[in-house]
Amino acid sequence: PQPNLTTSYITPKHVFLQLLMIAxxxxxxxxxxxxxxQYANQIFFDSxxxxxxxxxxGIRWGSSVLLVAFxxxxxxxxxxxxxxxxxxxxxxxxxxRWLLYFTQFVTAITIIVDIxxxxxxxxxxEITARFISKIIVxxxxxxxxxxxxxxxxxxTDSPSSLPKLMAISVGAIIVASVVGGFFIAGTPAExxxxxxxxxxxxxxxxxxxxxxxxxQTKDKLPADQTTLESWxxxxxxxxxxxxxxxxxxxxxxxxxxxxxxxxTLKDEDTYVNHYYEPAYGPVYGEKTVxxxxxx
Numbered sequence: 001p002q003p004n005l006t007t008s009y010i011t012p013k014h015v016f017l018q019l020l021m022i023a024x025x026x027x028x029x030x031x032x033x034x035x036x037x038q039y040a041n042q043i044f045f046d047s048x049x050x051x052x053x054x055x056x057x058g059i060r061w062g063s064s065v066l067l068v069a070f071x072x073x074x075x076x077x078x079x080x081x082x083x084x085x086x087x088x089x090x091x092x093x094x095x096x097r098w099l100l101y102f103t104q105f106v107t108a109i110t111i112i113v114d115i116x117x118x119x120x121x122x123x124x125x126e127i128t129a130r131f132i133s134k135i136i137v138x139x140x141x142x143x144x145x146x147x148x149x150x151x152x153x154x155x156t157d158s159p160s161s162l163p164k165l166m167a168i169s170v171g172a173i174i175v176a177s178v179v180g181g182f183f184i185a186g187t188p189a190e191x192x193x194x195x196x197x198x199x200x201x202x203x204x205x206x207x208x209x210x211x212x213x214x215x216q217t218k219d220k221l222p223a224d225q226t227t228l229e230s231w232x233x234x235x236x237x238x239x240x241x242x243x244x245x246x247x248x249x250x251x252x253x254x255x256x257x258x259x260x261x262x263x264t265l266k267d268e269d270t271y272v273n274h275y276y277e278p279a280y281g282p283v284y285g286e287k288t289v290x291x292x293x294x295x
Contacts, residue, residue, distance in 0.1 A: 015095050017080050022099045024073035025145070026106070027065055032141055033114070035062030035177060040133040042184050046126065056185040063178045063185075070174055074167045081163065100153050104146055111142045144170070193262035196239055200259045203236035207245060207257055210235065221249050 038058035045052075084091050115138060122131040148166060185191070210232040214222050222228040225247040229235055237244050238259065246258040 014080075014083060014093060017076055017083070018093070018096045018099050021073060021076040021080060022103055024069045024076065025103060027069040028073055029107070029110070029141060029145060031062045031065035031069060032174070032177075033110075033137060034058050035066065035181070036137040036141075037134055038062065039177075039180075039184070040130050040137065044127050044130040044133065046130065056191075059181040059185040060191075063181045066174050067178060070171065074171070077163065077167075097153065100149050103149055107142055107145050111138055114138045190263060197261045197263045199239045200245075200261060203239070204245060204257050204259060207235050207247065211247070211255055211257075221252070221255055222247070223249060 035058070038055045041055050041058075045055075080096075115135065118126075118131055118134050118138070122128070148162075151162070207228075210228060211222060214228060214231055218231075222231065225235075225244070228247060235244065240262070246256075248256045248258070250256050
């Protein structure tokens with residue numbers, strides 16, 4: 001008969017390894033769903049539901065978590081299997097079985113909730129292709145997790161190559177997905193350029209507000225940048241070069257602010273703002289990125 005599990009066989013190390021493995025599994029699954037959802041949002045872009053920056057942020061977050069959580073998941077699974085090879089009774093440890101059953105329960109709940117949310121968004125007008133692609137993502141990830149850990153619960157002590165094949169296959173998919181994210185969200189250098197450009201746009205808006213305030217007060221546009229600075233004080237400068245932005249009065253009612261941008265933004269990131277001041281007349285500002293910006 002099989003001996004009972006006792007403290008001589010089961011140590012805190014076994015328990016904490018199981019807890020760490022399950023935690024990294026949860027993190028990997030959530031990150032993978034997030035990453036592939038953002039890919040669907042990018043491929044079937046819909047401005048009514050998604051902003052580009054939210055897509056890029058989701059890709060960066062999902063990639064970052066997967067790059068850390070999945071290797072830890074594989075390593076802890078390997079350590080657990082190593083312990084099982086030394087002492088087969090570890091496989092029957094109650095904590096391990098409880099956690100594996102709980103994993104299947106949480107995975108099932110996650111599937112149900114995700115599908116509910118996706119159907120709700122579909123009824124709200126989400127593109128059909130996005131809806132279907134996200135459903136496929138949820139079902140595929142759920143099938144992999146539920147299928148593998150169901151097999152793990154009922155597997156025998158005979159050697160199997162499935163864990164190694166799973167680790168290699170899933171790892172290759174994750175690496176390809178993370179690399180693909182660089183082509184969508186951009187490399188770290190490109191992201192830094194975007195951050196600097198965001199600051200430049202913010203600076204131009206601040207200067208533009210000073211121009212509008214000057215116009216409301218003086219009932220005319222400032223003649224040049226020196227006139228504006230003498231009235232408003234020091235103006236923001238480029239965050240990288242610290243060079244001042246260029247202000248030019250182009251007519252009695254229009255002006256131009258110029259800055260050099262580092263990143264190449266997409267068409268949907270180009271925008272135009274109009275300002276109307278009844279006391280003086282129309283004051284027009286136009287900003288076109290990544291070319292020189294007029295304010």
